[in-house]
Amino acid sequence: xxxxxSTFAGSWYPGTPKQIEAKLAEFQxxxxxxxxxxxxxxxxxxxxxxxxxxxxxxxxxxANLALRKPDLVVLFGGHVxxxxxxxxxxxxxxxxPLGPVEIHKExxxxxxxxxxxxxxxxxxxxxxxxxxxxLPMVKHLFPNARIxxxxxxxxxxxxxxxxxxxxxxxxxxxNPVFVGSSDLTHYGPRYGFTPYGIGDKAxxxxxxxxxxxxxxxxxxxxxxGCLEEGLSNYNACxxxxxxxxxxxxxxxxxxxxxxxxxxxxxxxxxxxxxxDFVGYCSVVF
Numbered sequence: 001x002x003x004x005x006s007t008f009a010g011s012w013y014p015g016t017p018k019q020i021e022a023k024l025a026e027f028q029x030x031x032x033x034x035x036x037x038x039x040x041x042x043x044x045x046x047x048x049x050x051x052x053x054x055x056x057x058x059x060x061x062x063a064n065l066a067l068r069k070p071d072l073v074v075l076f077g078g079h080v081x082x083x084x085x086x087x088x089x090x091x092x093x094x095x096x097p098l099g100p101v102e103i104h105k106e107x108x109x110x111x112x113x114x115x116x117x118x119x120x121x122x123x124x125x126x127x128x129x130x131x132x133x134x135l136p137m138v139k140h141l142f143p144n145a146r147i148x149x150x151x152x153x154x155x156x157x158x159x160x161x162x163x164x165x166x167x168x169x170x171x172x173x174x175n176p177v178f179v180g181s182s183d184l185t186h187y188g189p190r191y192g193f194t195p196y197g198i199g200d201k202a203x204x205x206x207x208x209x210x211x212x213x214x215x216x217x218x219x220x221x222x223x224x225g226c227l228e229e230g231l232s233n234y235n236a237c238x239x240x241x242x243x244x245x246x247x248x249x250x251x252x253x254x255x256x257x258x259x260x261x262x263x264x265x266x267x268x269x270x271x272x273x274x275x276d277f278v279g280y281c282s283v284v285f
Contacts (some may be wrong), residue, residue: 001091001092001121001122001177002029002092002121002122002123003091003092003093003094003095003100003122003158004073004089004091004093004094004095004122004125005095006094006095006096006132007052007127007132008097008127008129008132008133008242009097010027011050011054012050012051012129012132012133013048013050013051013133013136015053015097016097016099016159016255017098019147020097020098020136020140020180021098023051023055023270023278024137024140025058026056027056027059027060027063027270028063029066030056031056031059031060031063031064032260032261032282033064033240033260034058034064034258034260034284035258036256036258037061037124037258037284037285038206040064040065040067040068040161041061041064041068041148041177041254041284041285042065042068042176042177042178042246042249042252042253042254042255042285043065043177043178043179043180043182043245043246043248043249043252043284043285044061044062044064044177044178044179044180044282044283044284044285045056045061045064045179045180045182045218045241045242045245045246045281045282045283046061046134046180046181046182046222046282046283047181047183047184047271047277047280047282048073048129048130048131048133048134048136048181048182048238049076049129049133049183049265050133050278051133052268052269053160053265053268053269053278053280054265054268054280056247057076057139057260057261057263057280057281057282058133058134058137058282060260060261060282060284061260061283061284062137062138062141062179062180063141063281064136064260064284065141065174065177066141066142067285068175068177069175070142070174070175070176070177071142071144071145071172071174071175071176072107072147072148072169072172072175072176072177073138073142073144073145073146073148073176073177073179074145074147074148074150074151074165074169074176074177074179074238074248075131075134075138075147075148075149075179076150076151076177076178076179076180076181076238076240076241076242076244076245077128077130077131077134077149077150077151077180077181077241078128078131078151078152078238078240078241079237079238080132080151080152080153080154080238080240080241080260081153081154082153082155083153083154084118084151085116085117085118085153085233086115086116086117086118086150086151086152086153086157086161087117087118087119087120087150087151087279088111088112088117088118088119088120088148088149088150088151089103089120089121089148089149089150089260090103090104090105090108090109090119090120090121090123090138091106091121091122091148091252092105092111092122093121093210094131094132094135094147094149095169096135096136097136098136098139098140098141099139101135101138101139101147102132102146102147102170103144103146103147103148103149104146104147104148104174106169106172107148107168107169107172107174108148108169108267110168111148111164111165111168112280113125114168115160115161117150118217119204122250126137126219126250130181130182130241131149133182134179134181135138135165137195142198147162147166149263150165150244151240151241152241152243152244153240154227154238154239155227155232155240156224156227157213157246158223158227158243158247159223161244162244162247162248162251164186166248166251167195171175176252178244178245178248178249178252180235180238180240180242180243180244180245180246181241182237182239182241182242183229183236183238183278183279183280184210184211184214184215184235184236184237184278184279184280184281185206185207185211185214185234185278185279186237186278187202187203187210187276187277187278187279188202188274188275188276188277189207189208189229189261189276190275190276191276193234197272197276198271199272199274199275202274202276203238203266203277205264206264206277207250207264207279210233210234210235210236210279211232211262211264211279211281212262213235214226214229214230214233214236214239214242215259215262215281215283216244217229218242218257218259218281218283219250219256219257219258219259219283220256221246221250221254221255221256221257221259221285222226222246223244223246223247223250224244226239226242226246227239227240227243228244230242235244235279236258246285249264249285254285256285257283257284257285258283258284258285259281259282259283260281260282260283260284261281261282262279262280262281262282263279263280263282264277264278264279265277265278267278
């Protein structure tokens with residue numbers, strides 16, 4: 001048993017506590033707040049590129065969820081295909097430069113015994129940016145919270161798994177938040193997706209039409225729509241994770257979502273003409 005060591009510290013995000021705290025302070029200064037939600041959000045969807053590109057966008061969600069003062073963070077991620085089984089991490093937790101983030105072991109072991117998950121531990125866990133780039137933010141904002149980490153495939157089984165999670169959340173009397181980690185359209189020759197060629201027209205279509213079609217399913221709390229959009233139109237790299245967070249939000253009583261920020265990697269770091277770029281959004285429920 002043990003803690004997974006950081007893989008992306010010093011590359012995808014800063015490698016030292018001082019550097020991380022300084023960057024998070026920058027993100028805090030820029031963070032958007034919901035204007036339409038009636039109460040602090042219970043769930044959200046975050047991007048998972050390097051912090052240079054999407055760290056500030058992801059932080060907005062985490063900062064708003066912090067208003068809930070959660071003691072449990074359920075984090076859905078993983079680049080999972082439809083044919084793959086759901087996965088749950090059951091070991092001690094994850095190391096970050098800010099210190100360890102511990103797993104809620106009783107809850108995840110209970111889940112692992114109640115459903116046919118693939119089970120991952122410190123030895124079998126594969127490096128995963130969808131999860132790791134979030135963990136310093138979790139440690140910073142919720143220093144005493146424990147986490148549950150799951151990879152759910154983009155199919156209807158998500159509804160059953162999230163229902164089961166809710167049973168265990170109630171059993172252990174947790175105060176939870178739920179987050180799905182997913183980027184949006186990956187456009188360009190690098191990603192093998194160029195239906196509108198390259199250049200400004202392609203960039204405009206990818207953001208205002210393709211990305212926005214997925215975002216509309218998020219804010220309307222439509223998990224099935226998230227799956228269908230992501231699989232059909234390549235406008236979410238982890239539609240299962242996003243749909244799981246939407247499902248959790250609905251079960252916790254959310255009525256709608258709110259988009260905080262929507263940008264592309266080209267808009268964040270513009271270089272030359274738009275060629276290869278990725279969409280990012282922060283949504284809270």
